[in-house]
Amino acid sequence: MRYLPLTEPDRQAMLARIGAGSIDDLFIDVPEEARREGLVDLPTRQGELEVERLLGAMAAKNTPAGSVPFFVGGGAYKHHVPATVDHLIQRSEFLTAYTPYQPEISQGTLQYLFEFQTQVAMLTGMDVANASMYDGSTACGEAVLMAHRITRKKKAVLSGSLHPHYRAVVENLSDFAGYEIDPGAPVIDGTEDIIARIDDETSCVVVQNPDFFGNVRDLRAIADAAHAKKALLIVAFTEVVSLGLVTPPGEMGADIVVGEGQSIGNALNFGGPYVGLFAAKQKYVRQMPGRLCGETVDAEGKRGFVLTLSTREQHIRREKATSNICTNSGLCCLAFTIHLSLLGEEGFGRLARINHANAVKLADQLDALDGVEIVTPTFFNEFTIRTPKNARDLIDEMADKGVLAGVRVSRLWPGEDNLDDLVAVASTEINTDADRAAFASALKEVLS
């Protein structure tokens, strides 16, 4: 087998040195009834050719986003990733490296993590960022737990317009740990009054900006209201490119910022792996979950980087750790940081403006169609439309016409009847005039 270097003569020589008659002798501790003599019921080995054929056929059954006019968002976004990124992350020294616990031979990884942390802090307008979480939703859950540790209170007040998967993750963690949630109800036009729900029991307020439907808001008043009740403001985002054009949460009074970094450097990958961004104010750094990379010097006085503040983590603190996270999203961070380095200040701002311009163009074209209403007065690159048709049928029929039109809002809020005519539509830099025309014309046909 091509991945196994040992030959039969090797095995015999090794058994001889060990003093074992056969490999079975090395498995003597396995209870007799659990020993399997034969192979399990699965296909036997295959060469590259067969494996490519089999899995290629499976892949061919899926419609890649790049092959049709594509407008699906809802927490993951199709962007163009420069060729340099994918090439670099496949370098052996990045792809097949271990966690950088031996810093002397891991400076490549450690330096890019330090750069990543700095980039995330800059984008979010916060003091410090960690070396990533699994994704935006789990980062959000961890942020709520962190807020409870800091405030010693137990109730999280969530915006009703927070991505339902993020809310579900927070609810899941809170149920098991015995914390309380006030989940809120979805408000589609950005006029949600969350301040009225903040009280003395509140540990943290979680707001997504832009929210699930697309609305962009000034969160300063919410920050002030939370702080007045000794609660923390946690701001979440699902589209990191928005930070190139929208006021960052750090400038609006956020205490902790979490979000999804997938849009930069990382493919859609049907939901994972993604990269969770996590940033906070300096004073909360020791309560942060996840790995942290810090600057130091070596024995020759040269600048270098190491994982630090490790005593917060599971491998040292065990049951008193700030989180149980171990493996995070290393290679996805690298893809993020390389892409952002290519974009730079000029490119990142421009990318954000192109995204917004494309969304505005599309929104205006759709708004002009009979029966179509844009329900989000503000948005970045994703807005929500209401039509006279049921959204499930609309998306289905649009797909049959070759347009992947967006996310059916009621898929994420089942049982809320007043949302079942809504579709969240995303438009990034990948959309062309032809795509927009195809969308508008297909939508017109479907609604007639």
Add this chain to the structure above:
Amino acid sequence: MSTVKFTEDHEWVLVEGDVATIGITNYAQEQLGDVVFVELPEVGREVAKGDEAAVVESVKAASEVYAPITGEIVEINGALDETPAKVNEDAQGAGWFVKMKLSDTSELEELMDEAAYNTFTAGLD
């Protein structure tokens, strides 16, 4: 009159009147290595003997420090925030952790005096 007492968990207690200053011993700081951070309790907190009162962190380990006596925290050593190294440099002086108002002086009788503590640590190695 002030007296210094020691615990088997390597804490020292310096009693002056009804206030006790508490820290970890020189033996403890040697075992821990470079101290990087000390998490201290809030002033005003009531602790019972045996409660976790502080956490001392080195690069590779975090150790709980248990209250050797019952009482109320009346002062904490703010200097440790900026310079945790004081715990290594002068564990039984400038590296003190907290001052407590004693509620039960009889608890001191259960602790070791300096000679007994030195015998105890000699036996550990």
Add this chain to the structure above:
Amino acid sequence: MSGMNNQGRPTGVGELGEAGRKTFTGNRGLAQEELLIFERDSGACGVDLDEPDVFDDRLGGNRRKGSVGLPGLSEPDVMRHYVRLSQKNYAIDAGLYPLGSCTMKHNPRLNEKIARLPGFADVHPLQPTKTAQGALELIELVAHWLKVLTGMPAVAMSPKAGAHGELCGMMAIHAALEARGEGDTRTRVLVPESAHGTNPATAALLGYTVDSIPATEDGRVDVEAFKAKLGPDVAAIMLTNPNTCGLFEKDIKEIADALHDVGGYFYCDGANFNAIVGRVRPGDLGVDAMHINLHKTFSTPHGGGGPGAGPVVLSEALGPFAPLPWVIERNGRLKFADVPEQVEEVGGSTFGRMTAFHGQMGMFVRAAAYMLSHGSDGLRQAAEDAVLSANYVLASLKDTMSAPFEGPCMHEALFDDAFLKDTGVETLDFAKAMIDEGYHPMTMYFPLVVHGAMLVEPTESESKDSLDLFINTLADLAKSAKEGDVERFSGAPYLAPMRRLDETQAARKPVLTWSPPAPAQAAE
């Protein structure tokens, strides 16, 4: 000459390494110095994007003012920056990683090629499932292989890494206990002293009290001590098998039966599955839930710290509580049940959602390519070769070094620091000297049950020549230590891109982001 205190903290500045020759650039041949990307800001741009025409925005007045602060570089400069960084890293493709419990096996590039097919990489998690049937089939394929290999009837695919999988398994156990009306009374989880830190951390996160089980002299769970701790308030045990000492828990069936008798559940940490895959099924050992690290046993790359994936196989009792989403079949098509009501329709009672979307699809594809390539026979052979290699290392070194437990071991060999007694060399120094020889150190100081532990897991990916060189190197290092050549160890590594780093300073005065230097004083 630089000195080191006993935490490996440098106490002075040393001479320039072995070559001692200064250069103008600070580079040394192919070993290039590289600044931070922020210090390489040239104001250039590495992408070509057209500025859109001016238009009225829809941001409600929330437009970002001021700059982000990002540096600008051209594409060639970005390429050079990251290529130079990569050259400072050790990697499996470059050499052996003897890291116990990490299973640093070869990462096949076929995995990468398949994962990048547009039909897998360029598919959105929320696009209509009729346009992603192949993706759902792939998830089912991996799920099927995991179930058959482990002999378990159900699997939760969504956990994002091993620790996340542990959380999933323990949540399923908690949900099952709640459903039995015992959620409040069963508050204790038993965890061996030798367990990986994620185990007690996970239990504590869920509000359980962690009760430690001691090990016996032969490195296994003390069954009598374990039984003495059983009671109606025990929710579960979290056991690793093979355990973190590299040994198979012989009494595992007895442990499982005793636990089930008091109504508790058996969580198995599957980090060491590589030792038994294809030869032993955890389902036959009484396991109720086990996470599998796809980045260990199933060759998905470590990537410098992730991404991983931690699907969890579940027993009949726990399967119904699996987290969202479930893959179900409806009218001949695969789809997701991604809300609780849809799971109830198929008879389940999910405990909720652990992550957005569906799980680490990119890692499933890679694992699928690996599983199909090896097949049932290849995987079995891989486990056998892994166990053979570890035993070869143990047999070859147990007299020169010191091993706390008599063999045979499973896929990892445990040594302790007894052989270094009175040499002035600690486990840490020994490990750092391995770096100069071109090896990444083995797992150190873990498990905690052995003093100065060194846990070596060669995996099945090493040739006999590679193993022999490794063995001979460790033997040479052991000999050196015993002969008193302390300097070889105390200042090591001497030849790596960096010398030992000051971790104390990094923790006392954390600097976690780059800041621009203060502006220079005005000239007089």
